[in-house]
Amino acid sequence: MIRQKTLKKCGTVYHIHCEQCDNDNVDETSRLLETRVKEHLSRNSSAVHENCKLTCHLVDPSKTKVFATESNTLERCTREAIEIRLHYPSLNRDNGFELARIYDTILAPSRSLYNSS
Numbered sequence: 486m487i488r489q490k491t492l493k494k495c496g497t498v499y500h501i502h503c504e505q506c507d508n509d510n511v512d513e514t515s516r517l518l519e520t521r522v523k524e525h526l527s528r529n530s531s532a533v534h535e536n537c538k539l540t541c542h543l544v545d546p547s548k549t550k551v552f553a554t555e556s557n558t559l560e561r562c563t564r565e566a567i568e569i570r571l572h573y574p575s576l577n578r579d580n581g582f583e584l585a586r587i588y589d590t591i592l593a594p595s596r597s598l599y600n601s602s
Contacts, residue, residue, distance in 0.1 A: 491551050492519035498564045500550040500572070501525060501533055505542040510576040513565035515558065522546045532576040567592065 497518050502509040510533050514521040525533040526544060537544060552568050555561040559582075566581035570592050 489547065491549065492517075492522065492546065494518050494551060494554055496554055496556040496561060497551045498553045498555065498561055498568055500552060500568070500574070501544060501576075502548065502550070503533075503536060503540070503542050503544050504548075506536070506540050508536050508540075508576050509572070509574045511552070511565060511568045511572055511574045511581075512577075513561050513581070515556075515561070518549065518551070519546070522549050532578055536576055 495517055496515050498511070498513045499518060499522075500509060500511050501522065510525070512521070512525075523546070525531045526537065526546065528534055533544060536542070553561070553564045555564060562582040563584070566584050567588065569577055569581050570584065570588065
C-alpha cells in the first residue's frame with residue numbers, strides 16, 4: 486500500500502489533517518515518519534493529540550501527507566517553514582525556521598509590496 490510506504494520514510498516534511506474539524510499540522514522530522522506520527526497522536530504535549538482529545542476526533546495516520554523528503558536538516562527545516570507559511574496550519578504552535586523576508590514576496594505574490602497604507 487502506498488500510504489504505508491509513506492510512513493516508512495525518514496527526513497520528511499509532512500502534513501497531518503483532521504478531516505472532521507479541518508484542523509491541521511505541518512511538521513518535520515529526521516526520524517521515521519511513522520514513529521513521529523504515533524508521538525503526535527499519543528503525547529499530551531502534542532497539539533494534534535490535544536485537538537483529538539478535546540474534539541473526540543480521530544486522525545488516520547495513513548492519511549499523513551508528505552510534502553518533501555530531505556535528509557539535510559537546514560533544507561528540511563526551511564521547507565517546513567515554507568509549507569507552514571503556505572498552508573497556515575491551525576495546530577502549529579510556531580512558524581518553524583525563521584525565513585528571510587524575501588520569502589514573503591515569493592510565497593505571497595498576490596500581495597503587493599507597493600500598497601500605500
